[in-house]
Amino acid sequence: MADSKVETISRLAQWRIDNFGPCSYKKSDPFKLGIWNWYISIERNRYLYIHIFPEPSRLSKEQPPVARFILRVSNNSGPTRKFYISPVHERVLRTSDDFVWPVDTAFLGRFVIDVEFLDLKAFPGNGGVTRSIWPSDGKLQTVADQSALRCLSRMLDEAIHADLTIITADGTLKAHKAVLSASSTLFHSLYLQNADEEDTYTIHMEDMSQESCKSLLSYLYGTINQEDFWNHRLPLLGAANKYEINDLKAACEESLLEDLNSENVLERLNDAWLYQLQNLKKGCFTFLFDFGKIYDVRDEINTFFQHADRELMQEMFQEVLTILK
Numbered sequence: 001m002a003d004s005k006v007e008t009i010s011r012l013a014q015w016r017i018d019n020f021g022p023c024s025y026k027k028s029d030p031f032k033l034g035i036w037n038w039y040i041s042i043e044r045n046r047y048l049y050i051h052i053f054p055e056p057s058r059l060s061k062e063q064p065p066v067a068r069f070i071l072r073v074s075n076n077s078g079p080t081r082k083f084y085i086s087p088v089h090e091r092v093l094r095t096s097d098d099f100v101w102p103v104d105t106a107f108l109g110r111f112v113i114d115v116e117f118l119d120l121k122a123f124p125g126n127g128g129v130t131r132s133i134w135p136s137d138g139k140l141q142t143v144a145d146q147s148a149l150r151c152l153s154r155m156l157d158e159a160i161h162a163d164l165t166i167i168t169a170d171g172t173l174k175a176h177k178a179v180l181s182a183s184s185t186l187f188h189s190l191y192l193q194n195a196d197e198e199d200t201y202t203i204h205m206e207d208m209s210q211e212s213c214k215s216l217l218s219y220l221y222g223t224i225n226q227e228d229f230w231n232h233r234l235p236l237l238g239a240a241n242k243y244e245i246n247d248l249k250a251a252c253e254e255s256l257l258e259d260l261n262s263e264n265v266l267e268r269l270n271d272a273w274l275y276q277l278q279n280l281k282k283g284c285f286t287f288l289f290d291f292g293k294i295y296d297v298r299d300e301i302n303t304f305f306q307h308a309d310r311e312l313m314q315e316m317f318q319e320v321l322t323i324l325k
Helices: 058-062 137-157 177-183 185-193 210-220 226-231 233-242 246-258 265-274 278-290 293-307 310-324
Strands: 006-009 012-017 025-027 031-033 036-045 047-054 065-075 083-085 089-092 100-103 111-122 164-168 171-175 201-205
Touching: 006 031, 012 036, 036 111, 047 065, 164 210, 171 177, 171 210, 177 185, 177 210, 210 226, 210 233, 226 233, 226 246, 233 246, 246 265, 246 278, 265 278, 265 293, 265 310, 278 293, 278 310
Parallel strands: 164 201
Antiparallel strands: 006 012, 012 111, 025 036, 031 036, 036 047, 047 100, 065 083, 065 089, 065 111, 164 171
């Protein structure tokens, strides 16, 4: 029948019924909304009863919809147009018996049923958390973050309105004072001290190679990739410590702890002492003494002791004594 079709737009489903008698039953054609196919059915027996339910399928059985919705019934048009609006309903819908709304109305002939879905979630069969199938604030934030990162990447790569020149050990780079100021209180105070100088500014980072400095800028602009971070961890750690970029310092410490082995443990221990990385130092001590890897570095330990800080050596001996107790 022509009036069994349900029109949909966005999250709204509308069923226009042309002819409905005093004792009738009618079921719509299936319509798609979200990831499910749906039906609306109506029947009259004193009240007008409206049912909403998903089409029986494997999907609706394994992941039944959790729907939050409002219904509205109105006669089609005219000066005496009336509305009946339901409360907000929220429930799991599996069959035609899961939801019914009785409407005390004498509407006959032509009228309209609107169903506005405020949210649709897939009910997890494994007992997990229900999640909306529609874009949420988190997804919107992800899109916004990606857009912002693309803009920052262009600003850095194309030196758009760059007002900062960085002189490295083997080349120069362009950047933006505002980005560096927002990333480091030390940079910010440095620029404040020179606020009366010309618009462009030059800083010297000759203790870093151009490639390492590029990685530092990529981190500050939010565009660094894992390979560059991995390859330049130690220069990045030195810069993070020097310019008080604490989140980068923490990321470098965590990364250096992840690939600790017998070949690098003494070097990492020295870095941990130099940059006051307590977690890395503790990890090195655990690796050497608790796991007995001190015997794997017997050939290197003498050279290490010749150059190690006296206080670090005292801590190492104290660690040994603690284990022997």
